Amino acid sequence: MRFRRVEYPVTTADTVTDPAAPSLPWWNRRGTWATGWLLAALWAAAFPVVSSLDTHRLWGTSAALGYAAAAAVSYGLPGPRARRAAVALALAGAVVVPLLFLVLTGRAQSEVDVIERSGRLLLEQGTPYLPHPRKVTDYTPYLPAMALLGIPKALVGDHGWAARLLGDARIWCAAVFLLCLHSARLTLRRPRSAATLTGPRARLPYGTAVAALIASPVVALPLCVSGVDLPLTGLCCLALAMAARGRPAAAGLTLAVVCSLKWTAWPAIAVVVLLLGHVAGRRAALRCAGTAVAGATLLILPSAVLSPGAMIQQVLAFPTGRGDLPTPAASPLPGRLLADLGPAGWYAAVGLLICGALAVAASLVHRPPAHLRAAADRLSIGLLVAFTLAPAGRFGYLALPLVLMGWARLADPREPVPSLTVRGARPERAAPAVPARRTYAATAFRTGGE
Structure with missing residues (x-):
């Protein structure tokens, strides 16, 4: 009898399910996060050089330092804790520090003063x-509900740091935005029993992703210097979430509020109604549309009755470049460049804008959105067309559709995600295991003529 040493491969806990799959998804790699924060740092560092606004220069200096620190932490430290630390550094540098400094020192863009004055006038004259109006800053290019965000300033005044924090319109714009995102998340949250093996653990945590979105320049800059479009963005997200869950009354009330802030939010009615019609039926869609129109009318009508001429001049004529004074929204977008050519160019820009609106409307009728992400994309495309072809506009307006598209992908991910193991869960079908590189030696007895 002789002994022979034979090595057999043994499957261990180190086996992988798919040798062709990458070790980490793209969003979970250190290089991706470090590159993103570095690009944000370069973007923010350009503001102190090219911008003529004091608020933009201050934000750019603080944000560039925060983004640079976030890039260093993302690349230098591994693991989820490093990612959360990087997001915290970016939030501190791009949001917390500049916002507190600008609020306490009383520095802001003219939009903040306009909102706060509107709140005071709403209390005084209804x-x-x-x-x-005699100068540009006397115009109020917003619908009446925007003045509600300026009422705290009229109530608490401007004496002391506490009054400045509680009364600044940017604080309330940010509060509405964050509250709407949180409410939308609660609305879209699925029951625990509906979680799948490739669900929450297989993608970036929602809280971390939303914090990174808020810390990004797309949200951080307007949040610190003006904040005027953030309530509109948050309410649009909430209305889409309500429609995706088949709640017509809540979606209609949310649309009523958002459509009484700025007239640029009115396209959201069509998108939300069509999404709700696909999810809950025609009756729910009509109920949502009726609630939105009736609610917006109740919020807008009193001001329209008390000051119809001023409202038409300031809300409709002034933002489109047809007011008595030129609008400061003069970014070199295609619509603005056409309008600068004269009356013929202005009519050409309006004609292109109408054609773009009809094209988006035709796409909605031909293929209505079936889920949250499709609805957010369609609304974003419509807003991009409107802001690009409008006779007057700013690059900052494009932040609204960009945030909508980004948030929808965080709240409703539909792309394939890598399979991960959930503790305590049992997969329905296990993938064939691939032997690990390690082997264990086994001794076999051999008898006979060997």
Whole structure:
């Protein structure tokens, strides 16, 4: 009898399910996060050089330092803790520090002063519009509900740091935005029993992703210097979430509020109604549309009755470049460049804008959105067309559709995700195991003529 040493491969806990799959998804790699924060740092560092606004320069200096620190932490430290630390550094440098400094020192863009004055006028005369504006800052290009965000300033005044924090319109714009995102998340949250093996553990945590979105320049800059479009963005997200879950009354009330902030939010009615019609049926869609129109009318009508001329002049004529004074929204977008050519160019820009709106409307009728992500994309495309072809516009307006598209992908991910093991869960079908590189030696007895 002789002994022979034979080595057999033994499957261990180190086996992988798919040798062709990458070790980590792209969003979970250190290089991806470090590169993103580095690009944000370069973007922010350009503001102190090229911008003529004091608020933008201050934000750019602080944000560039925060983004650079986040890039260093993302690349230098491994693991989820490093990612959370990087997001915290970016939030501190791009949001917390500049926002507190600008609020406490009383520095802001003119939009903040306009909102706060509108709140004071709403309390005094029942309408947020000055009857005879003499300069650009006297115009209020917003619908009446925007003045509600300026009422705290009229109530608490401007004496002391506490009053400045509680009364600044940017704080309330940010509060509405964050509250809407949180409410939308609660609305979209699935029951625990509906979680799948490739669900929450297989993608980036929602809280970390939303924090990174808030810390990004797309949200951080307007949040610190003006904040005027953030409530509109948050309410649009909430309305889409309500429609995706088949809640017509809540979606209609949310649309009523958002459509009484700025007229640029009115396209959201069509998108939300069509999404709700696919999810809950025609009756629910009609109920949502009726609630939205009736609610917006109740919020807008009092100011329209008290100051119809001022409202038309400041809300419709002034933002489109047809007011008595030129609008400061003069970024070199295609619509603005056409409008600068004269009356013929202005009509050409309006014609292109109408054609773009009809094209988006035709796409909605031909293929209505069937889920949250499709609805957010369709609304974003419509807003991008409107802001690009409008006779007057700013690059900052494009942040609204960009945030909508980004948030929808965080709240409703539909792309394939890598399979991960969930503790305590039992997969329905296990993939064939691939032997690990390690082997264990086994001794076999051999008898006979060997």
